[in-house]
Structures are given as structure tokens and as C-alpha cells.
Amino acid sequence: MKRRYQVRITLPGGLLIAFTLAVALAAVNTGNNLLYLCTSALLGLMTVSGLLSFWNLALVRVEIEPPEEVFSGLPAPFRVRLYGPPFPVFFLHLQGEGGGLRCPYFRRQFEGKLFLKFPRRGRVPLKGLRISSAYPLGFFVRIRWIPLDLDLLVYPRPLKGGRFGARFLGSGEGASGPEEAPEDLWGLRPFREGEPAGRIAWRASALRGRLLAKEFRGEGGESLVLDLSQGFDEEGLCRATGAVLEGLSRGLSVGLRLPGLEIAPGRGPDQRRRLLEALACA
Template sequence: MRPDSVSVPSRSRRRMARLRDDAIRWITRRHAHDGAAAHLGRDRIYILPTRAGYTLLGIILVMLLGSINYSNNMAFLLTFLLVGIGHNAMWYTHRNLLGLRIATLPVPPVFAGQPLQIPLRLEEAAGRAREALNLRVGPQATKPLAIPAQGSTTATLTLANPGRGIYSLPRQRLDTRYPLGILEVWSWLTLAPEIVVYPAPIDPGDPQGGGGDQSEQGLARREGEAPDQIRPYRPGDPPGRIVWKAYARSGKLHVREAASGQGDRLWLDWEAMPASDPETRLSMLCHQVLAAHNEGRIYGLRLPGQTLEPAQGPAHRAHCLRSLAQFQTEPVELQPQARGA
């Protein structure tokens, strides 16, 4: 088999996928961008028979022709009974989506390598329960969802982690085949939650991480900084600064404190990282941010073209980690793929 013949099916699949995406964009061109929430009205719900539905339609046509040919009243009765069942199924399937409200929820930031959990909230306000709903993003789908009357539920999509960066969620699809499976109704959604992926932390002092010898805490210190002092523990001291070795010797809690307030300010510097690869440097800085935060230190972050002044607390930690996540990148649309692919 020639090598170029192997790629023909993959090229055909890509071409069909592009044509399908173009068709979906053309069909949904009149829909406004959803943003944080979407309400499913009649103008954005689509319905078609499934394979089982087309099979049933063929059987009904054959039965109708037979009924006409033989003028059999019982055959007419059975034929139109099946038509009525199909008509009612169409009505029930369509209204299983009609009137639903779907809203985004905050997406917890993750580190590179961790699975992404995308929560979306589905709310029912029409006074009827909804069954067998499926929410999809690319090849990923949630388990079938049910919503009680006047209630709500949270759907969580688990996606493969694409690596460091800021992402938006691509087009979503909400569909159902309830109750008989002979018809499928669906709607396209363009909800846009922000997805933040931090670099995977790497200890600069770990030889496997490519780093060299660092201080005991793995933090960048200023030249000439006075060594830390040990003092008795006071209520409110950060747990990360407790000297556990001293506790093991004496049974009393002590904490490590810098010799001066100015010396306690740390600068985590891009240039000080013992690595040449930019992604490795970002991962090392990520580790240092986490270590400084856990120890309750006051720290700043220096990146090429950006400086975050020394501070502390959860808000400063989140600001530093976000700066690392979006360093020299632009927000892009997430490309969903099967986990482990």
C-alpha cells in the first residue's frame, strides 16, 4: 500500500468536518452570541428523525400502500395509529428542550495535566420535568441529564487538558431523543466561560526538573538578605512558617521570621530560573508562587515586560498564576478531544 493512500480517509474526514462546521455556522448565523446564558426558544430548536424514525416512516408508508391496495380497514386503523404515535412523539421530543435556560458557572482554574471540569447549569421554568438530555462539546458528552419541574441541575463536562493558556469553550450541543428515540431534537449553544490553565509546577531544586541547588524553601532571595530568625509561635502566624523540626525537639511551636520586614519581601524573577526553556521557567515560577503563598511570604513576580509588586494573600496568588498562564499567549478556543488521545 502506498503511503499517500493511507492519508486519503483522514483527509476526507477533515473535509467533511469542515463542511459540517460551515453548514452549522450558516444555519445558526441568525442566532446571537449567548455569552453567559442562553434561553431555548422555538427559533433555535431543530428536529429530525433518527435512523429508527426513518425506518418507522418507511414501514408506515408500506402499510399505507397495502391498506389502500386491499382496502383493509384494520390496516388503515393500525397505520394511522402509528402515525398518531409518531406525531405525539414529535411534540413531546420538541418540548423536552423548549424553554430551557442554560447558564455558565465559574470554571475552577487547573494546572497543566489536570482534567478540565466545565460546569454548566440547566434550569427548568415551564413546570414540566425534562428527561434524557445530553450536553456535548465535540466528542465529549455528559451523562444523560434529568431536570425536575421548576428545578435545575448542573452538567459537568470533563475535557482533556490542552496545556498552559487562557481558553474559551467552543460551540456546545444540547440534544435529546426522549421519549421513543425515533426523533432527535437539538440546539446549538455558544456559551463562553473562561478557562484558565496554569503551568504545571516544577521544583527548581529538583534535578529531574532541570533546576540547580536552591534555598530550603525553593524561593528566590535578594543578595545580602539576613537569615531568618526563629521566634515562639503567636496566634495568627501562617502555618507554612512553623518550624516543625524545632517542635519535634522541644514540643513547642516556633515560626521562622525574617530579620527585617524589607528582607521578607521576595522577588520571583524570570531571569533567576535555572532553565533555558520558557515553559520550564514558567513552571518553576509557578512552584515558587505556590511555595511563597503557603509560607505566608510577601512576594513579587518579575516577567519579561511585566512586574507584579510584592503582596500576599489568595488574590495576589491568583493574579500571579494568571500572569504565568497567559504569558505571551492570547485567549484561544479550546479544541476538545477525547481524553488520553
């Protein structure tokens, strides 16, 4: 278990302590009142510095919001909110898994992005963050551990290319379950050359400055099925992840086959999440 508070002495702080001890020894040996005053002043400086550094961190509260998708080996932007006391807080450094965020100054509230990087896929716990500061004089670095206890699902890092059993299916192939009515509008996608003009969403195209086509649930279309049922390695999972993201971005209906698991071709955010979760937990 990590200690909640730690104090580290910096090089200037070590020199200050050594100088204070030297002056104190000289004062004891000589009985010089001026040396006693200097010793008292140095001890007072260290005491005030320690108290200010403690209160600079003691009242800070941290909230963190993970992004919707986290990929292994890639920086993921976590939204961080710092809440502090009415008086200013200085020179904070927030550190996590493979990343950090510096906040030179804030009062009451600060919001920023903390980019964290996770080396492996799957379920990864984020147990906490470390917040530190060398305020006010840099003699000591006070460190505070902020427990979080978040459980993240990290997806494989997307890579392009790959020689797994990917194949394209024609219109309507590979679908499972009853088809929905083609009148059920699913969303919009980029217009492809050769499609009938009646599919163009004119109002949305005018608003976004590019041609968009209407897409309906249950309608046919080209499907991509990634077949990893015969085995895979980590690189294969990464390349399959890249193929999933690319296929969905092109408007394809993407499916996946893993040992003991088959996901029928589909589109949309829910299908994207199902495919990525299956690859992360494979």
C-alpha cells in the same frame, strides 16, 4: 454560526420510518382499511414523539458559573443550573468543551457540576453548550444550542520539577516598595518547627485541630523568584506554574520574571492570581 435546533434520527427511528412507509405502500396497493389504520397510528406515534421531544427542551434555561481557576488539560468544575417548566423534563445531556453532564429527570430546577477540559492556555472563548435528549421513545435526538459567549483565562497545566532560573532569596531580599507594619496581620499559615510560641494562633489552632501561626504583612521571610526572562517553552511555563502553586502553599513569598515583566515576591490570593495570569498570557 451553529443552528439553534437540530434533529437526528436514531437507528430505531429510522426503522420506524421505513416500516411506516412499507405499511403505507401496502395500504395504497391493497386498499386494506386495517393497513390504513396502522399507517395512521404509526404516523401519530411519530408526531406525538416529535412534539414531546420539542417541548422537553424548548422551555429549559441554562445558567453556568465558571470556577475561580481553570488549568489547561485538567477538568474544571463549572456550576450549572437548569431552570425548566412546571412539568417534568427527562433525559437531558449537557455537553461542552471536553465534558458532559447527564440529568435523568428534574422539575423546575436542577443544579450540578459540568467538568470541562480546555487543551490550551490563554484566553479561550466558551461560546455555548449543547443540550440534547432522546425523550420520549428514543426515535429522534433533539439538540438545542445554548449560546453563552464567556471569555475564560486558562492557566498553564501545573507540572512538578523544572530547570528554569529559580532561586531562593533570604529574609527581606527581592522586596520592592515600602514595607508595611509588622503589626498588620495578614493571615494564618501552618506552624513551622523552630518558630517562637508567641506566633501560634491558639484559638484558631484549637478550632481546626492543628497548629497555625500568625503571619504579618511586611515581615521578612524566604522568597522564591522564578526567572524565565531568558526564554521558555510550554513545558517550562507548566513547570513554573507548578512551582508557583507549591511555593505559595508552603508559605513562601513568590515572584516571577518574564521578558518585559517582573512581579515582586509576595503572598496571598491576589499574588497567586497575578502570577498565574502572567504565566497564562506569556
